[in-house]
Amino acid sequence: MKHPSEEQLVLFYYGESEDRAGIERHLADCRTCGLAYQGLANTLAQIEAGPVPERGPDYGAAVWERLRPRLAERERPLRAGLPIPRRWAIAGAAAALLVAAAFVAGRHWPGSRRAPAEPPAAQVRERILLFAVSDHLERSQTVLLELVNTRPEGAVDISSEQQRAQDLVAANRLYRQTAARAGEPGLASVLEDLERALLEVAHSPSRLSSEEFERLRQRFEAQGIVFKVRILDWQVRQKATLPPAVRKSS
Amino acid sequence: MEASEAAAIERARAGDSEAFRVLVERHSRTVFRVAYRMTGNEQDAEDTVQETFLRAYRQMGQFDSRARFSTWLCRIALNCSLDLLRARQRRRECSGARDGEGAARLLLRPAADPTPDRLAFSRQVRQRLAAALERLSPLERTAFVLRHFEGIPIGEIARVLGRPNGAARHCVFRAVRKLRRALEPVVSLRR
Numbered sequence: 345m346k347h348p349s350e351e352q353l354v355l356f357y358y359g360e361s362e363d364r365a366g367i368e369r370h371l372a373d374c375r376t377c378g379l380a381y382q383g384l385a386n387t388l389a390q391i392e393a394g395p396v397p398e399r400g401p402d403y404g405a406a407v408w409e410r411l412r413p414r415l416a417e418r419e420r421p422l423r424a425g426l427p428i429p430r431r432w433a434i435a436g437a438a439a440a441l442l443v444a445a446a447f448v449a450g451r452h453w454p455g456s457r458r459a460p461a462e463p464p465a466a467q468v469r470e471r472i473l474l475f476a477v478s479d480h481l482e483r484s485q486t487v488l489l490e491l492v493n494t495r496p497e498g499a500v501d502i503s504s505e506q507q508r509a510q511d512l513v514a515a516n517r518l519y520r521q522t523a524a525r526a527g528e529p530g531l532a533s534v535l536e537d538l539e540r541a542l543l544e545v546a547h548s549p550s551r552l553s554s555e556e557f558e559r560l561r562q563r564f565e566a567q568g569i570v571f572k573v574r575i576l577d578w579q580v581r582q583k584a585t586l587p588p589a590v591r592k593s594s
Numbered sequence: 595m596e597a598s599e600a601a602a603i604e605r606a607r608a609g610d611s612e613a614f615r616v617l618v619e620r621h622s623r624t625v626f627r628v629a630y631r632m633t634g635n636e637q638d639a640e641d642t643v644q645e646t647f648l649r650a651y652r653q654m655g656q657f658d659s660r661a662r663f664s665t666w667l668c669r670i671a672l673n674c675s676l677d678l679l680r681a682r683q684r685r686r687e688c689s690g691a692r693d694g695e696g697a698a699r700l701l702l703r704p705a706a707d708p709t710p711d712r713l714a715f716s717r718q719v720r721q722r723l724a725a726a727l728e729r730l731s732p733l734e735r736t737a738f739v740l741r742h743f744e745g746i747p748i749g750e751i752a753r754v755l756g757r758p759n760g761a762a763r764h765c766v767f768r769a770v771r772k773l774r775r776a777l778e779p780v781v782s783l784r785r
Contacts (some may be wrong), residue, residue, distance in 0.1 A: 347695055350767075350771070351763075351767050354687055354766065354767055354770050355748075355763075358741060358742075358748075360747060383778070384770075384774065386781055387773070387774050387777050387778060387781050388742070388770070388773075388774075389779055390719050390723075390777060391723060391742060391777075393631070393742075393743040396626075396627050396631065397630065397636055399622070399623050399626055403622050404618060404619030404620065404622040404623065405619055407618055407619075407622040407644070407647065408615050408618045408619060408622075410644060411610070411618060411647050412615075414644070414648055415614070415648070415651055431734045463715075480733070482731075482733065483680060486676075486756075489756050492689065493756065494656060496656065498654070498655055498693060501652055504649070520747075553706065564739055567669070583630055593710075
């Protein structure tokens with residue numbers, strides 16, 4: 345057997361290896377791998393969960409008491425997302441704008457291309473932007489997946505998804521414009537499709553009949569928007585982890 | 595599924611809030627446990643419990659009665675926790691708050707042999723771990739917490755997260771790699 349990779353050792357540690365017996369034999373025979381596994385196991389063994397605070401037998405009743413008045417609001421459009429103050433969304437977009445501006449400035453600053461190696465600050469800016477875009481794509485994917493995976497039996501309240509889509513639209517616009525300016529037409533094009541989908545969610549009525557919801561869902565499926573975003577997210581993540589020299593040429 | 599629970603679910607699906615009360619009282623402690631493991635913070639866990647039951651109440655019509663109600667509820671709780679972690683991450687990015695404030699509480703198991711040396715070692719491990727856990731992406735943290743603390747197989751984690759198996763596996767790998775990087779300087783000194 346070849347030397348197992350770190351990932352195979354992690355799976356082995358958690359008892360999920362496909363070739364448990366083979367790895368066990370190898371670890372017994374190969375001192376290097378044996379030591380590597382021991383190091384991994386020692387480290388993971390230090391990560392212990394602390395106790396979860398006790399909740400007494402009346403806890404369920406207390407939860408219900410706090411919940412009951414809120415259920416009465418059911419028929420009103422509920423804001424189902426956790427309370428994420430809007431100012432944080434705005435501050436997040438502003439921070440993203442700063443990073444994006446720094447990124448564009450870094451790429452177009454005269455002389456930056458003449459330097460023999462990309463300055464570390466520019467590399468860091470680019471990595472931050474790539475991770476920020478990836479996080480944005482992940483959050484957008486979650487919203488769209490929740491919609492695409494819902495099979496309603498009656499009317500559907502999408503106010504939670506709407507709220508999140510509204511928060512995502514501004515950041516998406518920013519990333520799309522940055523990608524277009526930075527000469528990344530592929531990225532800009534998928535972000536444009538994503539923006540259209542997010543706007544459609546944001547501007548729909550918060551309560552849709554099952555037929556209206558099904559039409560929305562089918563449109564997303566026909567556009568393959570979730571798949572496109574997932575692929576783009578993967579590509580962005582790959583790019584973010586490449587060394588700068590390779591990243592530039594990819 | 596017990597007959598009484600099945601009946602409560604059916605009635606709750608029809609909009610009977612008293613039937614939903616039975617479900618809340620029965621499952622609150624499980625939901626709190628999941629939420630606390632994910633958020634590492636009692637107040638956040640309490641908020642997540644409330645949010646989970648609100649979403650569940652609104653989505654009762656979408657519950658497939660062939661599935662286990664507790665699994666469905668835990669999935670909602672995880673999604674609520676993920677939303678909260680993402681919001682917390684964004685706030686931290688904006689405010690530059692210190693790492694490890696929430697995760698530290700996850701890792702407060704007292705040392706088994708509380709000698710001064712052991713206590714100092716545990717403290718160092720906890721501090722590094724807490725900071726590293728807070729730096730994981732919400733998905734990495736979720737996948738790691740479920741795999742490492744809760745012992746849930748990766749295939750099940752993938753289903754909960756609505757991701758392919760490979761993606762869930764990579765979340766666990768990335769988390770383990772980052773945590774090892776954070777811990778190894780301390781652990782290797784101890785060996």
